[in-house]
Amino acid sequence: MITIDRATCIGCGKCVGDCFTDDIELVEGKAQSKGVLCLECGHCLAICPTNSVTLVNFSNADIVKVKEEDRLDPDQLLRWMKSRRTIRKFRDEPVLAEDLQKILAMGIHSPKGGNVQNVSYVVIQDNLHHARNLAIDSLYNISDLSEELKKEPNMIRYAKMWKRMYDENKLPDAPDRLFFGAPCVILLISPSSINACIAAAHMETMVYSLGLGMLYSGFTARAVNYSREFKEFLGIKESDTVQASLVIGHPAVRYERSAPKNLPVIIRR
Numbered sequence: 646m647i648t649i650d651r652a653t654c655i656g657c658g659k660c661v662g663d664c665f666t667d668d669i670e671l672v673e674g675k676a677q678s679k680g681v682l683c684l685e686c687g688h689c690l691a692i693c694p695t696n697s698v699t700l701v702n703f704s705n706a707d708i709v710k711v712k713e714e715d716r717l718d719p720d721q722l723l724r725w726m727k728s729r730r731t732i733r734k735f736r737d738e739p740v741l742a743e744d745l746q747k748i749l750a751m752g753i754h755s756p757k758g759g760n761v762q763n764v765s766y767v768v769i770q771d772n773l774h775h776a777r778n779l780a781i782d783s784l785y786n787i788s789d790l791s792e793e794l795k796k797e798p799n800m801i802r803y804a805k806m807w808k809r810m811y812d813e814n815k816l817p818d819a820p821d822r823l824f825f826g827a828p829c830v831i832l833l834i835s836p837s838s839i840n841a842c843i844a845a846a847h848m849e850t851m852v853y854s855l856g857l858g859m860l861y862s863g864f865t866a867r868a869v870n871y872s873r874e875f876k877e878f879l880g881i882k883e884s885d886t887v888q889a890s891l892v893i894g895h896p897a898v899r900y901e902r903s904a905p906k907n908l909p910v911i912i913r914r
């Protein structure tokens with residue numbers, strides 16, 4: 646729901662023109678919400694020259710003024726995308742609280758279909774050892790693959806890795822093939838895979854811009870989704886789905902060059 650301050654509205658009609666659902670009209674020279682199809686996308690608030698619009702159900706705490714110079718440099722951005730690598734070796738150094746806030750803010754501000762705020766985050770820092778054990782047990786429990794899992798690419802190879810991780814985990818100095826020594830894991834929980842994955846990708850951009858590194862851990866996401874015990878430990882509902890899992894820390898490895906990718910099929914009509 647939105648409210649529009651009639652005292653400050655100048656009736657410019659910018660919000661009317663930008664409303665995707667056509668849910669704002671001018672009444673006696675002032676903008677007014679029809680309150681029928683509003684998505685609460687916030688465009689009316691963002692475009693209003695007199696800041697007359699309020700989104701009642703949203704926090705207004707971190708609204709920022711838009712500046713042209715905030716645009717990212719396209720060449721630098723592409724160079725970054727080519728040079729970022731999945732990190733599987735981390736230094737024993739914590740992620741700073743202020744850096745974590747910035748990473749989470751990227752997820753919060755990333756676009757969601759219909760502006761539905763349906764991605765939530767679990768940050769694991771203090772209990773990583775226990776989380777890793779729960780994950781390894783869960784993956785072991787599914788490593789005798791169901792017919793459905795067998796159809797997924799690479800699954801036979803993964804199942805062998807999960808069995809090896811389980812056996813290794815009994816050793817006193819087992820190698821960490823799940824979190825690779827990282828000090829922080831963020832799980833993105835949502836009924837929408839696309840909303841969560843868009844959020845995850847934007848969070849990744851922030852991770853690297855902070856000089857940190859990460860890996861998307863499909864293993865961890867799968868381990869949670871198949872384990873009631875793991876979900877209980879995390880304090881999430883059994884019906885919750887982890888859509889993405891980010892393993893974050895200070896890289897202990899430096900790459901010299903980008904890695905090759907195959908050209909995709911691009912259809913032009």
Ligand SMILES: Cc1cc2nc3c(=O)[nH]c(=O)nc-3n(C[C@H](O)[C@H](O)[C@H](O)COP(=O)(O)O)c2cc1C
Binds near residue numbers: 732863865904
């Ligand atoms: C959705 C997704 C899930 C992944 N899951 C894992 C994982 O569980 N363990 C792991 O070591 N790497 C994982 N990776 C990392 C990929 O293996 C890696 O991105 C790929 O080998 C390409 O390397 P690059 O990211 O350095 O270009 C995952 C990547 C993505 C995008």
